[in-house]
Amino acid sequence: MRVLGVDCGGEYTGYGVVEMHPAGKLRCLGCGAIKLSPREALPRRLSRIYTQLGAVIAEYQPDEVAIEDVFYALNVKSALKLGQVRGVAMLAAAAAGLEVSEYSPLTIKSSVVGYGRAEKHQVQLMVTRLLELPAPPEPLDASDALAIAICHLHTATTHQRQRAVGR
Amino acid sequence: MRVLGVDCGGEYTGYGVVEMHPAGKLRCLGCGAIKLSPREALPRRLSRIYTQLGAVIAEYQPDEVAIEDVFYALNVKSALKLGQVRGVAMLAAAAAGLEVSEYSPLTIKSSVVGYGRAEKHQVQLMVTRLLELPAPPEPLDASDALAIAICHLHTATTHQRQRAVGR
Numbered sequence: 001m002r003v004l005g006v007d008c009g010g011e012y013t014g015y016g017v018v019e020m021h022p023a024g025k026l027r028c029l030g031c032g033a034i035k036l037s038p039r040e041a042l043p044r045r046l047s048r049i050y051t052q053l054g055a056v057i058a059e060y061q062p063d064e065v066a067i068e069d070v071f072y073a074l075n076v077k078s079a080l081k082l083g084q085v086r087g088v089a090m091l092a093a094a095a096a097g098l099e100v101s102e103y104s105p106l107t108i109k110s111s112v113v114g115y116g117r118a119e120k121h122q123v124q125l126m127v128t129r130l131l132e133l134p135a136p137p138e139p140l141d142a143s144d145a146l147a148i149a150i151c152h153l154h155t156a157t158t159h160q161r162q163r164a165v166g167r
Numbered sequence: 168m169r170v171l172g173v174d175c176g177g178e179y180t181g182y183g184v185v186e187m188h189p190a191g192k193l194r195c196l197g198c199g200a201i202k203l204s205p206r207e208a209l210p211r212r213l214s215r216i217y218t219q220l221g222a223v224i225a226e227y228q229p230d231e232v233a234i235e236d237v238f239y240a241l242n243v244k245s246a247l248k249l250g251q252v253r254g255v256a257m258l259a260a261a262a263a264g265l266e267v268s269e270y271s272p273l274t275i276k277s278s279v280v281g282y283g284r285a286e287k288h289q290v291q292l293m294v295t296r297l298l299e300l301p302a303p304p305e306p307l308d309a310s311d312a313l314a315i316a317i318c319h320l321h322t323a324t325t326h327q328r329q330r331a332v333g334r
Contacts, residue, residue: 043261046254070247079243083250087213088258090251094210 001156002029004062004098005149006053007141008070008085010078011036013049014141017060018131018149020157026150028131029060031142046088053092065093066152068144069102103151108144111151123147168323169196171229171265172316173220174308175237175252177245178203180216181308184227185298185316187324193317195298196227198309213255220259232260233319235311236269270318275311278318290314 007014016031034052036045057065067089070082093100106116113126124143128136130150137143174181183198201219203212224232234256237249260267273283280293291310295303297317304310 041267043257043267046258047261050258074243074247076241076243076246079246080237080241080250080253083247084254084257086247087251087254090210091213091217091255091258094214100208100210 001064001153002060002062003149003152003156004057004060004065004093005145005147005152006065006067006089007144007148008068008082008089009141010081010085011038012139012141013053013085013089014139014143014145015053015056016137016142016146016149017056017062018146018153020153024157026131026153028133028137028146030056031137031146033139033141033145042084046084049085050088050092053089054095057092057096057098062098064152064156065098065100066148067093067100067102068108068148069104101152101155103148103155107155108147108151111154112147120144168231168320169227169229170316170319170323171224171227171232171260172312172314172319173232173234173256174311174315175235175249175256176308177248177252178205179306179308180220180252180256181306181310181312182220182223183304183309183313183316184223184229185313185320187320191324193298193320195300195304195313197223198304198313200306200308200312209251213251216252217255217259220256221262224259224263224265229265231319231323232265232267233315234260234267234269235275235315236271268319268322270315270322274322275314275318278321279314287311 002019005016012033014033017029019027109118110116113122120140124136127143127146169186172183179200181200184196186194257267276285277283280289287307291303294310294313
Protein backbone atom coordinates (compact mmCIF):
# COMPACT_ATOMS: atom_id res chain seq x y z
CA MET A 1 0.00 0.00 0.00
CA ARG A 2 1.26 3.43 -0.99
CA VAL A 3 0.09 6.61 0.79
CA LEU A 4 0.48 10.29 0.00
CA GLY A 5 0.55 12.43 3.14
CA VAL A 6 -0.21 16.13 2.76
CA ASP A 7 0.64 18.80 5.34
CA CYS A 8 -1.33 21.92 4.42
CA GLY A 9 0.07 25.31 5.36
CA GLY A 10 -0.34 28.95 4.46
CA GLU A 11 3.21 29.28 3.11
CA TYR A 12 4.42 25.73 2.52
CA THR A 13 2.37 22.65 1.73
CA GLY A 14 4.39 19.53 2.40
CA TYR A 15 3.91 16.18 0.71
CA GLY A 16 5.43 12.77 1.28
CA VAL A 17 4.83 9.36 -0.29
CA VAL A 18 5.40 6.24 1.83
CA GLU A 19 4.99 2.62 0.83
CA MET A 20 4.50 -0.27 3.25
CA HIS A 21 5.81 -3.65 2.16
CA PRO A 22 4.06 -6.88 3.18
CA ALA A 23 6.56 -7.52 5.97
CA GLY A 24 5.67 -4.12 7.44
CA LYS A 25 8.77 -2.33 6.24
CA LEU A 26 8.25 1.34 5.36
CA ARG A 27 9.92 3.06 2.42
CA CYS A 28 9.93 6.74 1.43
CA LEU A 29 9.38 7.17 -2.31
CA GLY A 30 9.60 10.93 -2.33
CA CYS A 31 8.83 14.10 -0.41
CA GLY A 32 9.02 17.86 -0.69
CA ALA A 33 7.11 21.09 -0.18
CA ILE A 34 5.22 23.42 -2.46
CA LYS A 35 6.24 26.98 -1.61
CA LEU A 36 3.71 29.73 -2.17
CA SER A 37 4.65 33.32 -2.76
CA PRO A 38 2.52 35.75 -0.71
CA ARG A 39 2.95 38.22 -3.59
CA GLU A 40 0.87 36.04 -5.90
CA ALA A 41 -2.92 36.39 -6.00
CA LEU A 42 -4.68 33.78 -3.87
CA PRO A 43 -6.50 32.00 -6.74
CA ARG A 44 -3.17 31.59 -8.55
CA ARG A 45 -1.52 30.22 -5.39
CA LEU A 46 -4.34 27.71 -4.92
CA SER A 47 -4.09 26.81 -8.57
CA ARG A 48 -0.37 26.08 -8.10
CA ILE A 49 -1.04 23.75 -5.14
CA TYR A 50 -3.74 21.93 -7.11
CA THR A 51 -1.52 21.46 -10.17
CA GLN A 52 1.57 20.43 -8.21
CA LEU A 53 -0.28 17.95 -5.97
CA GLY A 54 -1.87 16.55 -9.12
CA ALA A 55 1.63 16.10 -10.58
CA VAL A 56 2.82 14.36 -7.38
CA ILE A 57 -0.19 11.99 -7.54
CA ALA A 58 0.49 11.29 -11.23
CA GLU A 59 4.17 10.58 -10.55
CA TYR A 60 3.87 8.38 -7.45
CA GLN A 61 0.42 6.81 -8.04
CA PRO A 62 -0.57 6.53 -4.34
CA ASP A 63 -3.47 4.25 -3.36
CA GLU A 64 -4.79 6.65 -0.73
CA VAL A 65 -4.27 10.15 0.65
CA ALA A 66 -3.94 11.24 4.29
CA ILE A 67 -4.20 14.80 5.54
CA GLU A 68 -3.97 16.54 8.90
CA ASP A 69 -7.20 17.56 10.56
CA VAL A 70 -6.73 21.10 11.82
CA PHE A 71 -9.69 22.03 13.98
CA TYR A 72 -7.32 22.88 16.77
CA ALA A 73 -5.64 25.91 18.31
CA LEU A 74 -5.97 28.23 15.35
CA ASN A 75 -7.54 31.62 15.05
CA VAL A 76 -10.30 32.36 12.54
CA LYS A 77 -7.99 34.06 10.05
CA SER A 78 -5.48 31.22 9.85
CA ALA A 79 -8.28 28.61 9.87
CA LEU A 80 -9.76 30.27 6.80
CA LYS A 81 -6.37 30.35 5.02
CA LEU A 82 -5.66 26.74 5.89
CA GLY A 83 -9.17 25.70 4.88
CA GLN A 84 -8.59 27.12 1.41
CA VAL A 85 -5.43 25.08 0.96
CA ARG A 86 -7.05 21.95 2.43
CA GLY A 87 -10.05 22.26 0.13
CA VAL A 88 -7.80 22.36 -2.90
CA ALA A 89 -5.64 19.47 -1.63
CA MET A 90 -8.74 17.33 -1.10
CA LEU A 91 -9.98 18.26 -4.54
CA ALA A 92 -6.69 17.09 -6.07
CA ALA A 93 -7.17 13.72 -4.33
CA ALA A 94 -10.83 13.49 -5.39
CA ALA A 95 -9.90 14.35 -8.99
CA ALA A 96 -7.65 11.28 -9.00
CA GLY A 97 -10.40 9.14 -7.43
CA LEU A 98 -8.46 8.68 -4.19
CA GLU A 99 -9.94 8.32 -0.70
CA VAL A 100 -8.84 10.92 1.86
CA SER A 101 -8.37 10.12 5.55
CA GLU A 102 -7.94 12.79 8.22
CA TYR A 103 -5.90 12.56 11.40
CA SER A 104 -5.51 14.96 14.29
CA PRO A 105 -2.01 16.26 15.12
CA LEU A 106 -2.23 14.27 18.38
CA THR A 107 -2.92 11.00 16.55
CA ILE A 108 -0.13 11.62 14.04
CA LYS A 109 2.46 12.39 16.70
CA SER A 110 1.34 9.47 18.88
CA SER A 111 1.60 7.13 15.91
CA VAL A 112 5.07 8.24 14.84
CA VAL A 113 6.80 9.39 18.03
CA GLY A 114 4.66 7.59 20.62
CA TYR A 115 3.92 10.92 22.30
CA GLY A 116 1.04 13.19 21.22
CA ARG A 117 2.71 16.45 22.22
CA ALA A 118 6.01 15.82 20.44
CA GLU A 119 7.85 18.74 18.84
CA LYS A 120 8.31 19.05 15.08
CA HIS A 121 12.01 18.13 15.25
CA GLN A 122 11.21 14.97 17.26
CA VAL A 123 8.76 14.01 14.51
CA GLN A 124 11.47 14.68 11.93
CA LEU A 125 13.95 12.48 13.84
CA MET A 126 11.51 9.57 14.11
CA VAL A 127 10.47 9.88 10.45
CA THR A 128 14.16 9.73 9.48
CA ARG A 129 14.65 6.55 11.57
CA LEU A 130 11.42 4.79 10.56
CA LEU A 131 12.08 5.37 6.86
CA GLU A 132 15.86 4.76 7.24
CA LEU A 133 16.62 7.99 5.43
CA PRO A 134 20.24 9.09 4.93
CA ALA A 135 19.35 12.60 6.17
CA PRO A 136 16.36 14.27 7.88
CA PRO A 137 13.72 15.28 5.31
CA GLU A 138 13.63 19.04 4.70
CA PRO A 139 11.74 21.33 5.13
CA LEU A 140 9.81 20.35 8.27
CA ASP A 141 6.60 20.45 6.21
CA ALA A 142 7.91 17.53 4.14
CA SER A 143 8.76 15.51 7.27
CA ASP A 144 5.31 16.31 8.71
CA ALA A 145 3.72 15.06 5.49
CA LEU A 146 5.71 11.80 5.74
CA ALA A 147 4.55 11.47 9.37
CA ILE A 148 0.91 11.79 8.23
CA ALA A 149 1.46 9.06 5.61
CA ILE A 150 3.11 6.77 8.21
CA CYS A 151 0.22 7.40 10.63
CA HIS A 152 -2.26 6.34 7.96
CA LEU A 153 -0.27 3.19 7.12
CA HIS A 154 -0.11 2.23 10.81
CA THR A 155 -3.84 2.82 11.21
CA ALA A 156 -4.80 1.01 8.01
CA THR A 157 -2.69 -2.06 8.82
CA THR A 158 -4.10 -2.21 12.36
CA HIS A 159 -7.59 -2.24 10.87
CA GLN A 160 -6.58 -4.98 8.42
CA ARG A 161 -5.19 -7.10 11.23
CA GLN A 162 -8.37 -6.59 13.27
CA ARG A 163 -10.47 -7.68 10.29
CA ALA A 164 -8.19 -10.69 9.77
CA VAL A 165 -8.81 -11.97 13.32
CA GLY A 166 -12.55 -11.43 12.89
CA ARG A 167 -13.07 -8.47 15.25
CA MET B 168 -19.32 43.53 -18.27
CA ARG B 169 -20.59 40.25 -16.87
CA VAL B 170 -19.83 39.13 -13.29
CA LEU B 171 -20.29 35.85 -11.47
CA GLY B 172 -20.92 36.35 -7.75
CA VAL B 173 -20.29 33.38 -5.45
CA ASP B 174 -21.62 33.07 -1.90
CA CYS B 175 -19.71 30.24 -0.22
CA GLY B 176 -21.39 28.27 2.53
CA GLY B 177 -21.06 24.98 4.35
CA GLU B 178 -24.38 23.65 3.12
CA TYR B 179 -25.34 25.84 0.14
CA THR B 180 -23.04 27.71 -2.21
CA GLY B 181 -24.97 30.37 -4.08
CA TYR B 182 -24.08 31.76 -7.48
CA GLY B 183 -25.50 34.58 -9.57
CA VAL B 184 -24.52 36.11 -12.89
CA VAL B 185 -25.21 39.80 -13.50
CA GLU B 186 -24.50 41.86 -16.60
CA MET B 187 -24.19 45.64 -16.69
CA HIS B 188 -25.17 47.36 -19.92
CA PRO B 189 -23.41 50.53 -21.10
CA ALA B 190 -26.26 52.73 -19.81
CA GLY B 191 -25.73 51.22 -16.34
CA LYS B 192 -28.73 48.93 -16.45
CA LEU B 193 -28.27 45.64 -14.59
CA ARG B 194 -29.60 42.32 -15.80
CA CYS B 195 -29.65 38.91 -14.08
CA LEU B 196 -28.61 36.15 -16.44
CA GLY B 197 -29.03 33.32 -13.98
CA CYS B 198 -28.69 32.30 -10.36
CA GLY B 199 -29.04 29.29 -8.10
CA ALA B 200 -27.39 27.35 -5.30
CA ILE B 201 -25.32 24.19 -5.15
CA LYS B 202 -26.64 22.06 -2.29
CA LEU B 203 -24.21 19.78 -0.52
CA SER B 204 -25.24 16.66 1.31
CA PRO B 205 -23.55 16.34 4.72
CA ARG B 206 -23.68 12.57 4.20
CA GLU B 207 -21.22 12.74 1.33
CA ALA B 208 -17.47 12.61 2.00
CA LEU B 209 -15.88 16.07 2.05
CA PRO B 210 -13.59 15.59 -0.99
CA ARG B 211 -16.63 14.52 -3.04
CA ARG B 212 -18.61 17.56 -1.86
CA LEU B 213 -15.75 19.87 -2.81
CA SER B 214 -15.47 18.11 -6.13
CA ARG B 215 -19.17 18.75 -6.77
CA ILE B 216 -18.78 22.51 -6.06
CA TYR B 217 -15.76 22.69 -8.36
CA THR B 218 -17.52 20.88 -11.20
CA GLN B 219 -20.78 22.79 -10.88
CA LEU B 220 -19.13 26.21 -10.64
CA GLY B 221 -17.05 25.24 -13.67
CA ALA B 222 -20.29 24.43 -15.51
CA VAL B 223 -21.82 27.79 -14.48
CA ILE B 224 -18.70 29.60 -15.78
CA ALA B 225 -18.82 27.63 -19.05
CA GLU B 226 -22.53 28.41 -19.50
CA TYR B 227 -22.54 32.14 -18.66
CA GLN B 228 -18.98 33.08 -19.67
CA PRO B 229 -18.48 35.80 -17.01
CA ASP B 230 -15.63 38.33 -17.42
CA GLU B 231 -14.80 38.36 -13.71
CA VAL B 232 -15.68 36.65 -10.43
CA ALA B 233 -16.56 38.25 -7.09
CA ILE B 234 -16.64 36.45 -3.76
CA GLU B 235 -17.44 37.38 -0.17
CA ASP B 236 -14.55 37.91 2.18
CA VAL B 237 -15.36 36.06 5.39
CA PHE B 238 -12.78 36.98 7.98
CA TYR B 239 -15.53 38.12 10.26
CA ALA B 240 -17.55 36.81 13.20
CA LEU B 241 -16.93 33.13 12.61
CA ASN B 242 -15.54 30.49 14.87
CA VAL B 243 -12.49 28.40 13.90
CA LYS B 244 -14.54 25.36 12.89
CA SER B 245 -16.84 27.20 10.50
CA ALA B 246 -13.94 29.30 9.15
CA LEU B 247 -12.13 26.09 8.22
CA LYS B 248 -15.23 24.66 6.51
CA LEU B 249 -15.87 27.88 4.64
CA GLY B 250 -12.21 28.17 3.69
CA GLN B 251 -12.38 24.77 2.02
CA VAL B 252 -15.34 25.82 -0.11
CA ARG B 253 -13.78 29.21 -0.89
CA GLY B 254 -10.52 27.61 -1.96
CA VAL B 255 -12.33 25.39 -4.42
CA ALA B 256 -14.48 28.27 -5.72
CA MET B 257 -11.37 30.39 -6.33
CA LEU B 258 -9.71 27.47 -8.06
CA ALA B 259 -12.71 27.14 -10.41
CA ALA B 260 -12.29 30.83 -11.31
CA ALA B 261 -8.52 30.49 -11.75
CA ALA B 262 -8.98 27.40 -13.94
CA ALA B 263 -11.07 29.56 -16.30
CA GLY B 264 -8.45 32.33 -16.20
CA LEU B 265 -10.79 34.74 -14.38
CA GLU B 266 -9.79 37.41 -11.86
CA VAL B 267 -11.35 37.13 -8.41
CA SER B 268 -12.29 40.17 -6.30
CA GLU B 269 -13.21 39.93 -2.63
CA TYR B 270 -15.66 42.13 -0.73
CA SER B 271 -16.57 42.25 2.95
CA PRO B 272 -20.22 41.63 3.90
CA LEU B 273 -20.34 45.30 5.01
CA THR B 274 -19.24 46.55 1.58
CA ILE B 275 -21.68 44.26 -0.23
CA LYS B 276 -24.67 45.32 1.89
CA SER B 277 -23.72 49.00 1.69
CA SER B 278 -23.42 48.76 -2.07
CA VAL B 279 -26.76 47.02 -2.59
CA VAL B 280 -28.98 48.20 0.28
CA GLY B 281 -27.15 51.38 1.27
CA TYR B 282 -26.80 50.08 4.82
CA GLY B 283 -23.93 47.83 5.95
CA ARG B 284 -25.87 45.98 8.61
CA ALA B 285 -28.87 45.08 6.45
CA GLU B 286 -30.62 41.72 6.97
CA LYS B 287 -30.57 38.96 4.35
CA HIS B 288 -34.21 39.55 3.35
CA GLN B 289 -33.53 43.28 2.83
CA VAL B 290 -30.66 42.30 0.51
CA GLN B 291 -33.03 39.93 -1.29
CA LEU B 292 -35.63 42.71 -1.70
CA MET B 293 -33.11 45.20 -3.13
CA VAL B 294 -31.58 42.58 -5.45
CA THR B 295 -35.10 41.84 -6.77
CA ARG B 296 -35.71 45.56 -7.43
CA LEU B 297 -32.30 46.38 -8.90
CA LEU B 298 -32.48 43.45 -11.31
CA GLU B 299 -36.23 43.94 -11.94
CA LEU B 300 -36.89 40.28 -11.21
CA PRO B 301 -40.45 38.95 -11.35
CA ALA B 302 -39.95 37.20 -7.96
CA PRO B 303 -37.28 37.26 -5.20
CA PRO B 304 -34.37 34.94 -6.05
CA GLU B 305 -34.41 31.76 -3.96
CA PRO B 306 -32.70 30.44 -1.88
CA LEU B 307 -31.16 33.37 0.03
CA ASP B 308 -27.72 32.10 -0.97
CA ALA B 309 -28.58 32.83 -4.62
CA SER B 310 -29.75 36.37 -3.79
CA ASP B 311 -26.57 36.92 -1.73
CA ALA B 312 -24.50 35.80 -4.72
CA LEU B 313 -26.34 38.27 -6.97
CA ALA B 314 -25.66 41.01 -4.38
CA ILE B 315 -21.93 40.19 -4.50
CA ALA B 316 -21.97 40.46 -8.31
CA ILE B 317 -23.85 43.80 -8.16
CA CYS B 318 -21.35 45.11 -5.59
CA HIS B 319 -18.47 44.26 -7.91
CA LEU B 320 -20.17 45.92 -10.90
CA HIS B 321 -20.80 49.09 -8.85
CA THR B 322 -17.19 49.12 -7.66
CA ALA B 323 -15.72 48.39 -11.09
CA THR B 324 -17.76 51.10 -12.82
CA THR B 325 -16.84 53.64 -10.11
CA HIS B 326 -13.16 52.84 -10.74
CA GLN B 327 -13.70 53.20 -14.50
CA ARG B 328 -15.36 56.58 -14.03
CA GLN B 329 -12.52 57.71 -11.75
CA ARG B 330 -9.99 56.64 -14.35
CA ALA B 331 -12.01 58.44 -17.06
CA VAL B 332 -11.81 61.76 -15.18
CA GLY B 333 -8.09 61.21 -14.60
CA ARG B 334 -8.10 60.67 -10.84
